[in-house]
Amino acid sequence: MTIEFPSDFNCRWSVLVRDIDSGEVLLSHAPDRVLSTASIGKVFLLHRLLREVDEGMRSLDEVVARRPSEKIGGSGIWQLLQQDTLSLYDLGALIGAVSDNFATNTLARVVGLEAVTEHTRALGYEHSRLNDIIRWPIPPGMPRYLSEGNASELVDFVERVQRGDGLSPASSDVLRGWFGAGMDLSMVGSVFDLDGPDHNEFDNGVWFWNKTGTLTTVRADIGMVMTPTQRVAYAALAQWDRGEDARGPVLETMAEIGLLIGDALGWADPRPKRRAARDAAVPVATPTSAPSLERLQAAAADARLRDPRILVLDAETGEELLARKADEPTPTASVMKTLTGAAALHVLGPDHRIPTRVLAGAEPGEIVLVGGGDVTLSRVPSGQPTFYPQPAHLDTLAALVRERVGDVTRVVLDDRLFAGAEWHPSWDVEGRAPEGYIPFISALEVDGDRDDPVLDDSPRTDNPVGRVGKHFAALLGGPELRRARADEVFIGEELARVESAPVEMLVREILRSSDNALSEALGKLVAIARGGDASFESVHRELTAAAAELGLDVSAANIVDGSGLSEENRVTPRTVAELIRRGYRGEGAPALMVERLMRTGSTMTANRFVGPNRVVGDAVAAKTGFINSVHSLAGTVRTIGGHELVFAVFGCDLERIVAPDTRLAVDDLVTRLHLDGDALR
Incomplete structure (x- = not known):
């Protein structure tokens, strides 16, 4: 505009x-x-x-x-x-x-x-x-x-x-x-x-x-x-x-x-x-000449893309139509969330819900609050808006406890499911505060540990479990709080539970808002469900294995985390593009993931495909990504001629921080795929 x-x-x-x-x-x-x-x-x-x-x-x-x-x-x-x-x-x-x-x-x-x-x-x-x-x-x-x-x-x-x-x-x-x-x-x-x-x-x-x-x-x-x-x-x-x-x-x-x-x-x-x-006031660009391979190749060679890694495939046949370092592993940024989301749908299942449970403690009046890894659990009163869609609420859990127990004298906070793997050393600590785009990934936390439970980027604490305890205790009249010890075993009766939205909705959320906390929690839950633990070594091993089960070549991949925040992640454009293509063709979990990609003209963030690039209309469905080393975009694009292409584009620079003009160059290239992609056939 x-x-x-x-x-x-x-x-x-x-x-x-x-x-x-x-x-x-x-x-x-x-x-x-x-x-x-x-x-x-x-x-x-x-x-x-x-x-x-x-x-x-x-x-x-x-x-x-x-x-x-x-x-x-x-x-x-x-x-x-x-x-x-x-x-x-x-x-x-x-x-x-x-x-x-x-x-x-x-x-x-x-x-x-x-x-x-x-x-x-x-x-x-x-x-x-x-x-x-x-x-x-x-x-x-x-x-x-x-x-x-x-x-x-x-x-x-x-x-x-x-x-x-x-x-x-x-x-x-x-x-x-x-x-x-x-x-x-x-x-x-x-x-x-x-x-x-x-x-x-x-x-x-x-x-x-x-x-x-x-x-x-x-x-x-x-x-x-x-x-x-x-x-x-x-x-x-x-x-x-x-x-x-x-x-x-x-x-x-x-x-x-x-x-x-x-x-x-x-x-x-x-x-x-x-x-x-x-x-109606937005000029709609219509081709004034035949689709141009030269224009498309010029967009792929744009210097603003820095050191690009690009792959474009025919969505139906898988034919390679355009490639630049397509088999070179690259930092992914949040495009990693396509892999994490597909793995979660494949391993956990689209209908799975993450529980937060309360067990009877060892003594009368004692209860144990057991975190199951649901970072969307909210301290906001039920019915009021939060950042996450359809979350479980602490006040609901507290009401169930009061019905079963009456007076609670002590709450034991059990966050051990993710113990020892709450922060990756390659993440920037300023991401917790003041920038607020990633918290400690605790199995027991509320609202992604945001200071403001409504806003996306909001400062996070050094003690997400303490935040949960404070708010839960307030709902129960102020009982004593303590953390579970590493060697404790709780066998008491389950007194209450609340559950997250289903995994298919959680995956939609990580593709919509690119939420890092939820992506990391899903990655850890995938690792645990496959027999591992919540460590980043296990996340690396099990997410890689899950991707291989989906038919992807991950021999060159280094999957460090579930969100793509780490500069140490490396995945090839071919792996990402093949995941998208399998989803486009309706294959299992990838199909469920691709159905939830954000689309231009409606659900994709409004700062993408602006100005002349609005010509794409609703032709692009994709996942965006940005960290210091890369602006990334991967998804599908419909050409003027009605053909569907799969693309994975990474504007990459391992030496200097990429700038907003790199993101614009990525959008320009995908717009060219829409306008001139028929010249590739």
Whole structure:
């Protein structure tokens, strides 16, 4: 989606849209340009207030009285209320929800503008700030703008708020809650059709919080848009000349930015007419000449692919149509999940569910919570959203225990199924925190050990079992907790159990969200089911053997883990392509896996096959992958002529980190397979 920024009436823009987890910039337009931001600067006042709360200088329960001199018209409702005193919490809520000017002036007097200025500078912002209280008319000698800033710094601030940097978890929740009650949804948020202040949760497919600023010459909007798997921060600032009115084109452009964010998040636009109009506006490339082998070969030789390993097969016959180092073992990234998923379906079976059990302990009132490797088990109350689909819930298990046992005095936490194999040394420890894309792989953990059970990439702990124990004990009234010893044997009666979604749904999830924790757990369960243990040596041995049972040549493979995170994994493009081809032909577990691949135009992540590559429509079904050494993609593609091809493409570099342009080159090549693949026959 291309956005043109209107410049009528000398309209200036500063815009940045960035994926908070990958760091990918989705849109950028003069992000360092400093503009008036109207009420946006109030965010620094709220952040400073909560920092003082964290430092024990203030309490949000503190009540303050307004002064007549602080009353100002414009945004807000306190000027309409009879109540002269409010708590600091209520002042923050009014500012977050309706940008209340009266509340802002009162809070600025309590906190102090100088303190806010020093705080903003300490956060590292040179150009974004709150300059003054709200005054009208502005007296001579006072700052021209209430606040100012640029998109680069304000996106950084949004990311800081979402991650909770610089504030306690409690204060971070309060601040996001204030912003999540924001009533002004006229700008970027207008496309999501949210309900007034009631959008501080998932609604219409997204979770949205923001802060806006409006003047007769300014429209500014900063915030966060999230799905369960992705988070996008944005800042969109527009300022035009006094005496002119650019609101119409500016608000239209703000809405376009919202639609771009929605596309990047894979959000399904619920308005059928708007969706149809947008689809119709995308130019559909139709071949103007016969399929070209030269164009296809040029795409395969693109320097952005670095050191590519490529194999393209005829899906029906298996005939090799295009190959570049097709038998050279390569790092896989998350394309490894196709092998892990197929192995899980083959060994465990599509209907298998992973149990979490409670056994009677050795003494009255003692129970044993036995982890079965279900990392999707959730601490979230039943019925509320979590990251994983249809998880089992701790509160269900606790209710069953209370029915059978009554008072519980001790809980023994048995996580030994995966003992000693919870972390591979080749994984980056920053993946646990702050980046949050992989936890310790414990047999007893909840929500993949996420701090935030809804978000994909969320910091993980060093003690996932402790998190389970804390939440389970709270549901049972606070019994004593202890970990099972290595030599203990529990033979007590099974008192309760809950079970995960079936394996076929779990495999769909690892192909959809590329969840690393679930992939690793499935790999370990496959190894155990085949007679091994949960060690990585066993995972290597048993996943390799399972792949061989599926008819794949794995003689050159080095399968280190189940997720593809390790840079030490090595699998050839031929092995991956043959797995996909067997699935396409309907062979057993590979067929079940291939049926669950994500498809362009619907289920595949929206940052793939964008721009001109949208021409593929729904012709591609594939698994994506990325680690430092490779951008990978493997699946099927339908040519313009209606033929199905199987492909495995690895844009690889074992010396330097691959860049986003390598990913784009991978998409470009597969698009060429769609447009020119008939020339291979």
